[in-house]
Amino acid sequence: MDFGNGWFLENDVLIGILSVVLWFLALGFQRAPFWAWSVAILGFSWLWGAPLTLMIVLVAALAVFNIPGLRQNFVTRNVMGIMKKAKLMPVISETERTALDAGTTWVDAELFSGQPDFKRILTESYPKLNAEEQAFVDHKVDQLASLVTDWEVYQNGDLPTRVWDFLKKERFFGMIISKEYGGLGFSALAHSAVVAKLGTHCNTLCITVMVPNSLGPGELLMHYGTDKQKKYYLPRLARGEEIPCFGLTETHAGSDAGAIQSFGVIFKDPNGNLMVRLNWDKRYITLAAVSTLIGLAIKLRDPENLLGKGEELGITCVLVPASTKGVVLGKRHNPLGVPFYNCPTSGRDVEVSIDQVIGGEQGVGRGWTMLMECLAAGRAVSLPSQSAGVVKLLTRLTSAYGVVRRQFGVSIGQFEGIEEPLARITGLSYLLEATRIYTAGAVDSGLKPAVVSAIAKYNLTELAREAINDGMDILGGAAISRGPRNRIASAYIGMPISITVEGANILTRTMMIFGQGALRCHPYAYKEVKAMEAGDVAGFDIAFWGHINHVVTNLCRSVVLSLTRGRLANVPGSGKIGAYQRKLAWSSASFAVMADFAMASLGGSLKMREKLTGRYADVLSWMYLASAVMRRFEAEGRKKDHEDVFDWAMQLCFARIQEGFDGIFGNFQVPIPGLSWVMRVPVGFWSRVNRLHGGPSDSLGHRIAVQVQMPNGLRDDLTQGIVVSAKAGDHTSILEEAFKLSHESTAIFGRIAKAVKEKKLPKKRPNALVKEALQANIITAEEAHLLNRANELRDEAVQVDSFRLEEFRSNLLDIKESGPTAAVSGGSSSTKVMGLV
Numbered sequence: 001m002d003f004g005n006g007w008f009l010e011n012d013v014l015i016g017i018l019s020v021v022l023w024f025l026a027l028g029f030q031r032a033p034f035w036a037w038s039v040a041i042l043g044f045s046w047l048w049g050a051p052l053t054l055m056i057v058l059v060a061a062l063a064v065f066n067i068p069g070l071r072q073n074f075v076t077r078n079v080m081g082i083m084k085k086a087k088l089m090p091v092i093s094e095t096e097r098t099a100l101d102a103g104t105t106w107v108d109a110e111l112f113s114g115q116p117d118f119k120r121i122l123t124e125s126y127p128k129l130n131a132e133e134q135a136f137v138d139h140k141v142d143q144l145a146s147l148v149t150d151w152e153v154y155q156n157g158d159l160p161t162r163v164w165d166f167l168k169k170e171r172f173f174g175m176i177i178s179k180e181y182g183g184l185g186f187s188a189l190a191h192s193a194v195v196a197k198l199g200t201h202c203n204t205l206c207i208t209v210m211v212p213n214s215l216g217p218g219e220l221l222m223h224y225g226t227d228k229q230k231k232y233y234l235p236r237l238a239r240g241e242e243i244p245c246f247g248l249t250e251t252h253a254g255s256d257a258g259a260i261q262s263f264g265v266i267f268k269d270p271n272g273n274l275m276v277r278l279n280w281d282k283r284y285i286t287l288a289a290v291s292t293l294i295g296l297a298i299k300l301r302d303p304e305n306l307l308g309k310g311e312e313l314g315i316t317c318v319l320v321p322a323s324t325k326g327v328v329l330g331k332r333h334n335p336l337g338v339p340f341y342n343c344p345t346s347g348r349d350v351e352v353s354i355d356q357v358i359g360g361e362q363g364v365g366r367g368w369t370m371l372m373e374c375l376a377a378g379r380a381v382s383l384p385s386q387s388a389g390v391v392k393l394l395t396r397l398t399s400a401y402g403v404v405r406r407q408f409g410v411s412i413g414q415f416e417g418i419e420e421p422l423a424r425i426t427g428l429s430y431l432l433e434a435t436r437i438y439t440a441g442a443v444d445s446g447l448k449p450a451v452v453s454a455i456a457k458y459n460l461t462e463l464a465r466e467a468i469n470d471g472m473d474i475l476g477g478a479a480i481s482r483g484p485r486n487r488i489a490s491a492y493i494g495m496p497i498s499i500t501v502e503g504a505n506i507l508t509r510t511m512m513i514f515g516q517g518a519l520r521c522h523p524y525a526y527k528e529v530k531a532m533e534a535g536d537v538a539g540f541d542i543a544f545w546g547h548i549n550h551v552v553t554n555l556c557r558s559v560v561l562s563l564t565r566g567r568l569a570n571v572p573g574s575g576k577i578g579a580y581q582r583k584l585a586w587s588s589a590s591f592a593v594m595a596d597f598a599m600a601s602l603g604g605s606l607k608m609r610e611k612l613t614g615r616y617a618d619v620l621s622w623m624y625l626a627s628a629v630m631r632r633f634e635a636e637g638r639k640k641d642h643e644d645v646f647d648w649a650m651q652l653c654f655a656r657i658q659e660g661f662d663g664i665f666g667n668f669q670v671p672i673p674g675l676s677w678v679m680r681v682p683v684g685f686w687s688r689v690n691r692l693h694g695g696p697s698d699s700l701g702h703r704i705a706v707q708v709q710m711p712n713g714l715r716d717d718l719t720q721g722i723v724v725s726a727k728a729g730d731h732t733s734i735l736e737e738a739f740k741l742s743h744e745s746t747a748i749f750g751r752i753a754k755a756v757k758e759k760k761l762p763k764k765r766p767n768a769l770v771k772e773a774l775q776a777n778i779i780t781a782e783e784a785h786l787l788n789r790a791n792e793l794r795d796e797a798v799q800v801d802s803f804r805l806e807e808f809r810s811n812l813l814d815i816k817e818s819g820p821t822a823a824v825s826g827g828s829s830s831t832k833v834m835g836l837v
Contacts, residue, residue: 020044028556029568031115034549038062068541076541080532089532090519090604095258098368103376103450105521106442111584111623112521114554114592118571118581121627125441126635133190137721140170141197145726150202151484157339159205168240173212176219181234183218188443192381192436193721196389201723203490206386207340211286212237214382215502216246217295217358219374220317224359224366233293233319246295247282247345248371255507257297258368264318266302266354274306274354276318281346284501288343289329294320295358296347297367307364314365317358326350338494373448375502380439380453383498387464388432389722390491394471395429396719397487397732398422399708400739401475404797409765411742412474413709416702421470423701426708427648428467429718432460434632434649435625451520454512455621458505461498468492483801485731510610513617518599518606524550525599547596554593561586562690576643577630580650583692584626587657591619594664597679601670612667618660626653641714644703648696655695661687711743731797738793745790748783767791 023044027037045058064070083089092100107124110116129137148163167173175191177183186194191213198206212218218237221229236242253259262280269275280296288294300316302309322329328346335342357363358370402413402422412418439456442449471488472479482489499505503512519526524547531539560568566582573581595616598606606613629649633642665684669676707714725733752766752773760776761769767787774784 025556025560028553029560031549031553034545035066038066065545068538071545072537072541076544077537079544080537080540083532086603088600088603089529090607092519092529093258095368099372099450100516100520100526102369102372103448103453103520106447106449106452107627108449108451108455108517108620108624109521109523111588111620111627112517112592112595113523114550114557114589116585116588116627118573118585122573122631122634124438124631125445126437126631127187127189127441127444129190129193130187133186133193136184136186137190137193137197140172141194142723142726144170144172144205145198145201145723148202148205149484149726149730150204150487150490151482153202153204153339154337154482154490158341159208163205164240167209171238171240172209173240173243174218174234174238175209176213177222177234177238181230181238183234183238187440188377188381189437189440192385192440195382195385196392196436197721197723199386199389199491200393201726203338203494204340206389207286207338210382210386212244214378215248215371215374217242217244217293217319219378220246220295220358220370223374224317224363224370226355226360226362228355229319229358229360237293242293243287243291244293244295245285245287245291245343245345246297247280247285247288248297249284250280250282255504257371258315260297260299260315262296262298264298264300264316266300266306266313267304268306269351275351276300276354276357278318278320278347278350278352280350281344283344284333285343285345287341288345289332289341291329292322294322294327294345296320297371300357300364307361309364315367315371316364317367317370318352319356319358320347320350320352324350324352335497336493338490338497372450376448376450376453377443378453379457379502380443380449383502384432384439384456384460385436387460387498388429388436390464390495391425391429391432391467392719392722393491394425394467394488395708396715396722396724397735398425398471398474399715400735401478401797402705403709403742404735404738404794406794411709413705416698418474419702419705420698421473422708423648423696423704425467425470425474426704426718427645427652427696428463430632430642430645431625431629431649431652432463433718435460435628438628438631451513451517451620452624454503454508454516455617455624457502458508458513458617459621459625461495462505464491465495465499468495478798478800481800481802483803485799485801487732509617510614511607513620514595514613515607517617517620518595518613522595522599523547551593551596551600554589554596557589558586558593561589562686565690576647577634577638580626580630583654584623584630587619587623587654587692590661591616591623594661597675598668598670601672601675612664612669615660615663615667619657619664622653622656622660626650626657629653639717641707641712642717644700644707645714645718648700648704651693651696651700654693658687658692658694661692711740734793735797738790738797741786741790741793745787748779748787751778767794 023040024037027040041062042055042058045055050058064074107116107121110121144163144166147166148160153159171182171184172194174183175186175194177185179185195206195210198209217233221233221237225233233242237244247262248257248260250260250262252261262278262282264276264278267275267277278296278298280298282288282296296318297315298318300313301311302313303311305311307313320327326348327350328348329343331344333342333344354361359366363370399413399422402418403411405412413422435456439449439452442452468488468491472492475488479486479488479492519529524543527543528540528547530536531543561582566586569582569585571578571581571585598612598616602609629646633646636642662684665679665687668679708718709715724736727733749766752761752769755761755773755776755778756763756766756769760778761772770779770784770787770791773779774781779787
């Protein structure tokens with residue numbers, strides 16, 4: 001093309017090209033509107049000396065794109081036709097659509113945008129318990145913990161009757177039920193705090209309290225029940241007069257809950273009343289064997305069209321009293337020996353009134369929506385809270401054990417091999433607690449953050465598993481020897497249960513976090529899909545061209561922020577917080593553009609590329625976790641003694657984000673020629689060279705390990721809200737006292753060690769020279785007593801349990817009485833369970 005004698009040709013062509021690139025990068029970085037791009041295109045065309053005819057063509061073309069009516073008729077309509085023929089849009093099933101429409105987006109949408117609003121992220125609610133809730137956690141939960149030990153529950157295969165009675169009396173089963181109906185009316189944060197604390201004491205007790213306050217009859221009735229249903233059932237549930245369970249999972253419907261085969265048929269009884277005949281076969285149903293009220297998800301049919309809504313009515317939630325004829329209960333599964341009630345249940349031709357449908361006739365066919373909306377909030381609380389509590393307990397126990405346990409004459413916590421996992425546990429404790437509170441705050445704000453709840457459930461359970469493995473390594477033989485002294489074996493054994501339930505973690509990562517997040521959180525993608533399906537040209541025009549601008553601007557932002565390592569990001573924070581915000585802005589821009597590349601190049605097949613979507617899920621997850629950590633640090637006033645653990649958590653987040661990007665770039669296989677190579681080779685190489693972060697350093701980990709092994713504010717701050725010791729004199733209280741006296745005796749032992757070096761005392765380990773040191777007037781009688789007590793407690797603290805052979809065999813083989821079956825009524829016929837060690 002002949003540009004004539006344009007300004008750029010009269011000067012340096014390379015300077016001209018560079019000017020164009022920089023100008024367009026600047027426009028994209030500032031998210032300029034399309035008219036600004038149009039002015040720039042015309043301006044540079046004139047500077048290049050474009051002939052008049054070309055300028056006229058450009059003006060006409062750009063006018064078409066800038067005038068909505070012209071763009072819709074001449075461009076967008078044709079784009080829609082091409083995309084339909086090429087099947088570039090994903091096909092969304094009805095169950096997927098319900099899941100997408102259920103719940104809300106939150107800061108996940110900010111992170112997906114490529115330009116997160118940090119003012120919003122760092123001012124979102126980070127709540128505290130009110131006085132009533134705090135008193136309950138401090139007193140009622142401690143009272144409950146004092147009634148039973150985890151070991152006792154394992155021996156008997158059940159909670160004792162006194163515990164069931166206390167749970168009912170103090171309304172532990174009605175925490176989420178409003179006070180209007182006799183419940184405690186607790187916030188999501190209080191519910192979370194109770195679960196977290198109980199999870200540090202007894203796994204079975206925690207699960208037993210957790211489940212009735214999670215997805216089940218109580219929550220469903222609160223949101224969707226009729227007034228009559230609420231007035232009858234909610235007070236009974238709150239008082240524990242009804243023990244609920246909820247049946248969703250079946251043999252061939254686990255994570256694919258939409259595949260349930262259990263069904264109900266509407267008919268009229270001889271009196272003309274509308275009834276439902278139910279048939280179901282459920283499994284993995286917590287509390288089923290002792291339940292008196294069963295919630296069921298079934299597919300409802302109306303073959304005679306008695307409701308006038310057609311024959312196939314869809315998934316519906318129904319309440320069935322356990323005493324109803326045809327209900328089959330009484331068996332238990334054995335989930336890794338953890339003795340909470342996890343059971344099968346079935347029913348054959350069970351007949352209930354249509355009034356037992358949750359929501360009455362208006363609730364018919366709305367079951368899937370109900371379940372998805374409740375899961376969008378409930379998944380954010382229960383298992384993430386249990387996981388956060390377990391890691392706080394690990395921090396407390398391993399830090400104490402690191403000081404008390406001595407090998408080669410020194411506390412094992414001084415060895416770098418122990419420091420490393422101890423620092424990880426401590427850093428994860430800070431991170432998980434930040435995420436627990438931040439996420440609960442969203443739920444208490446009235447949100448149902450579906451993607452965030454999946455992020456919290458998946459990541460906190462997986463990170464708790466990592467921390468438990470580290471804890472097992474630090475405690476060694478004390479962790480693998482079962483008995484009343486062992487506080488973490490049950491958590492280790494039961495952790496795969498948390499990984500499996502409420503959506504198996506494998507599918508939560510690959511399908512829910514990014515599979516749904518790609519449509520739900522993206523500012524334009526789901527709007528495009530719905531407009532395409534509706535044939536809405538105007539709606540598609542707005543979404544599609546907004547999407548194009550979104551891609552271009554995020555590409556520009558990603559390039560600029562990558563080249564400057566985020567330094568040009570406009571963030572509100574300063575100092576350390578500002579530096580992390582800039583890195584998160586850089587991560588978000590890169591993630592957003594890569595997400596669009598994947599959606600555009602793979603289309604509907606993206607959801608089947610689970611290895612790839614899993615890596616995208618990792619990046620989105622760790623950006624959210626980083627946001628939660630920053631929010632905690634700000635909300636708690638940037639505490640000086642929290643700085644190291646804050647840095648550790650943030651650096652871990654960016655290292656994991658980098659791992660996700662490395663996996664994406666290294667495995668980006670798409671059908672567009674050349675794009676896969678570009679991502680794998682030049683882009684992937686640049687990403688590895690220009691890393692976000694390599695992870696926390698050894699020196700940072702050392703400082704954290706030293707801090708957490710001191711009886712100072714950090715250790716206490718990180719382990720608030722756990723059951724340290726349910727009873728005076730139990731093994732944990734002995735460990736804590738030994739930890740305290742070990743520090744108090746350090747200086748005294750130091751004097752004895754010095755006397756040994758000066759040959760004033762024989763060459764022995766200081767703890768064996770107390771008597772000689774006293775006689776030589778190196779220590780006082782009071783100090784000698786303290787040292788002897790420290791040695792005594794240290795010896796006791798590192799003991800493990802052992803059993804006589806007959807006792808051990810008895811624990812394995814005895815059939816013992818179950819506690820709650822005498823206290824509940826209904827369909828349960830099992831009164832004996834296997835006592836397991």
